[in-house]
Amino acid sequence: MKTQGFLGRDWIDAELDYTKEEYDTLIDVALELKRRFLMREPHDHILRGKTLFMIFYNQSLRTRNSFEAGMTQLGGHANYLDPGKIYTPAIKGEEIPYSTERVADVARTLARFGDAISIRIYGEATQWVYGKGNMYVKEFAYWANIPVINMECDMYHPTQALADLITIKEKFGEFKKKKFVMSWAYSGSVEKPLSVPQSCVLAATKMGMDVVLAHPKGFELDPNVIEHCKRFAAINNSSFEISYNMEEAFEGADVVYPKSWGALEYFADPKRGKKVDIPAMKKLFEDNKHWICTAEKMKLAKPSAIYMHCLPADRDMEVTDEVIDGPQSVVFDEAENRLHAHKAIMALIMGGRL
Secondary structure (H helix, E strand, O other), rough: OOOOOOOOOOOOOOHHHHHHHHHHHHHHHHHHHHHHHHHOOOOOOOOOOOOOEEEEEEOOOOOHHHHHHHHOOOOEEEEOOOOOOOOEEEEOOOOOOOOEHHHHHHHHHHHHHHHHHEEOOHHHHHHOOOHHHHHHHHHHHOOOOEEEEEEOOOOOOOHHHHHHHHHHHHHHOOOOOEEEEEEEEOOOOOOOOOOOHHHHHHHHHHOOOOOEEEEEOOOOOOOHHHHHHHHHHHHHHHEEEOOOHHHHHHHHHHEEEEEOEEEEHOOEEEEEEEEOHHHHHHHHHHOOOOOOOOHHHHHHOOOEEEOOOOOOOOOOOOOHHHOOOOOOOOOHHHHHHHHHHHHHHHHHHHHOOO
16 A cells, blocks of 8 residues: 655645545555454554644543554554643634643644644634634644644544544445435534534545435535535536435435534624624524434435444434444444544554554
8 A cells, every 4th residue: 555645744624635545545554453453463563652642622532532542552652631731722812821822832842742733622612713723723733843633623523534434435345326415413502513524525525425415404514615525526426415305315325424513604703793693503403303313214225324423422312222223323333443543644644654
């Protein structure tokens, strides 16, 4: 497999910045590392002596532990940094004396200590200003001379999308001529970023799947993301469609991925003098409580279809127990593949010896 060209690169807007062929390599590397892990073959030489700094503005279970375990298995070390327990990294204009430290200073300091920086930031940490989390991650990348990994911002979750692709490859062996449905689903919490659905539709169209994005009106994704999906579908001679009917979208699907996300129209927008409008978003959510993945809806998909979710899932809101715990659910295979996806990313961009 060709691994040149990865060393030292950032993993931020990966679905846009990495080619289909590079995704193929990442998937191959991840599956090889998974094989070594399952066969108990030593691979702790790959990143021996290397350090990853992890900055979490938001809580995490799968992302934090898969990166930490992955670095240990590759022979390196992961340092967990809680912004509330350090001088919180902040951009110019948002600094608080003796409470924050400018991102430029944090990035350049950590770059002297280790080999990569990974960041998760969205939601309250960005005052729900769409794109601000992504800007923060890129600010780190601008100042650091080591790779920066996006562990989820308010626009993209590229580490999750890679794990999803690995899972689909394992289950079907290919991406072409497979119908992938990314669907909005109801949740009792409206404070959810657009990162997972946007990364998923970008990754799926990039790999040549026939993609349907389903959601009620009012839950549109970033227009720039939609344009890239159309472009990827045209390049791959595949399809990309938008549906406003969950049942119609599920018909004949190979993969269904019902997941809640917020309404972009009600996010904060300082340029327009707007603050996040939680009550308006809550009403829109409550008007669409019927957007839930049930066993009846799963019957509309192919008998061989799989149910996916990034987790944590809002049970009995986004999905019924019968589906998520049922035979078509691959959510724990998907979660397991987070470990191997992250190991592949780190091994390739941090200069590992495979």
